[in-house]
Structure formats: C-alpha cells, structure tokens
Amino acid sequence: MIKVGILTLSDKGSKGEREDLSGKILIELSEAENWNVIKYEIIPDEKDQIVEILKNWADKENLDLIITTGGTGVYPRDVTPEATKEVIEKEIPGIPEYIRYISYPITPMAALTRGLAGVRKTTLIINLPGSPKAIKEIFPKLVPIIKHAIEKIKGDPSECARN
Numbered sequence: 001m002i003k004v005g006i007l008t009l010s011d012k013g014s015k016g017e018r019e020d021l022s023g024k025i026l027i028e029l030s031e032a033e034n035w036n037v038i039k040y041e042i043i044p045d046e047k048d049q050i051v052e053i054l055k056n057w058a059d060k061e062n063l064d065l066i067i068t069t070g071g072t073g074v075y076p077r078d079v080t081p082e083a084t085k086e087v088i089e090k091e092i093p094g095i096p097e098y099i100r101y102i103s104y105p106i107t108p109m110a111a112l113t114r115g116l117a118g119v120r121k122t123t124l125i126i127n128l129p130g131s132p133k134a135i136k137e138i139f140p141k142l143v144p145i146i147k148h149a150i151e152k153i154k155g156d157p158s159e160c161a162r163n
C-alpha cells in the first residue's frame, strides 16, 4: 500500500480565502488508486516552512510519496521548486519533463511550471502546478511512473521490462 502525503502551497488557501480544491482532488485520485493518504497540509508559500514539512514527512513519517501542488510558477511568491531542491537527495528531471510534455498540447503555459521531482531517503517527492485543472490533467498520467519509481526506490531488483 503506497503511503502518501499531500502538501498544498497556497497563500490564499492557507488563510481560508479559497477552498483547496487541488488538495481535495489529489486525495480523491490517490485513494482511487488504493493509496493510503496519511498526511495532508495546506501552508503558505514560505520556503522555510515547506523545507521543514518535506523533511519531516520524508524522515519521520516513512511516506513513499509526497505530492505538492502550487507555487511552481514565476509569481514572486512561488518558491516550491527552491524548497524542494533543498530537500531532495537525488533529482529526477524526467518527471517534470514528462509533466510539461503531456501538458504542452493542452496549454503552452506548461512552460511556466518549474516544479521538480526527486528522492529523499526512500520518499519520492513530486511538485505539481496549483490549478485543479492541471492536477486532473497530469496526475492520471503520472500513476504508472510513480508506481515503478517507488518499486525501484524500495530496491526491487526486477528488470525494467516496461512498455
């Protein structure tokens, strides 16, 4: 059972000024995969807070996967990639590349998502854009990659004989 943490980065959301639809959708989509969503938080776009919670969840909560939503753009307060870079030990550039690849046919604005992906200890961390529309477009296509990555991170020696 994949253990998941969902972290929403949103100034408006953390002040209760807007319902966190993206976090809600991520919980629903994760549970639809029979994954176990153990942690969920919504915090402001504050780098130190993001670093602290990502490290805590990866080091103490023994999560297999942390998905963040929001703060990956070029708005002055968007710092999720910078925080994630401080936390991951191994970067996986192919995941954000794939996110933009599948998104470009939908919107050229996919060029503006600076999100990262990587591993800390045995936790896979992936940054997604903030909009609920983006979550619905991206998450389903990431599921097979997430499953395979988690198997490998856990040391599954089987060959990568995948399609």
Ligand SMILES: Nc1ncnc2c1ncn2[C@@H]1O[C@H](COP(=O)(O)OP(=O)(O)OP(=O)(O)O)[C@@H](O)[C@H]1O
Pocket: 008, 009, 010, 011, 012, 013, 018, 019, 020, 021, 022, 023, 045, 069, 070, 071, 072, 073, 075, 129, 130, 131, 132
């Ligand atoms: N968690 C969320 N729930 C609902 N809508 C969201 C959420 N995050 C983002 N959005 C929508 O997607 C758009 C772009 O997302 P972005 O992360 O840039 O949020 P923002 O509104 O710019 O700032 P913040 O979410 O930090 O207050 C937002 O303008 C908003 O319409």
Ligand SMILES: Nc1nc2c(c(=O)[nH]1)N[C@H]1C(S)=C(S)[C@@H](COP(=O)(O)O)O[C@H]1N2
Pocket: 069, 070, 071, 072, 073, 074, 078, 102, 103, 106, 107, 109, 110, 111, 112, 113, 114, 128, 129, 130, 131, 133, 134, 135, 137, 138
């Ligand atoms: N698939 C997909 N990717 C997307 C989008 C989208 O609507 N769909 N929005 C883009 C936009 S408008 C922005 S500003 C960047 C960064 O979004 P964030 O600041 O909410 O993280 O994600 C981009 N990636």
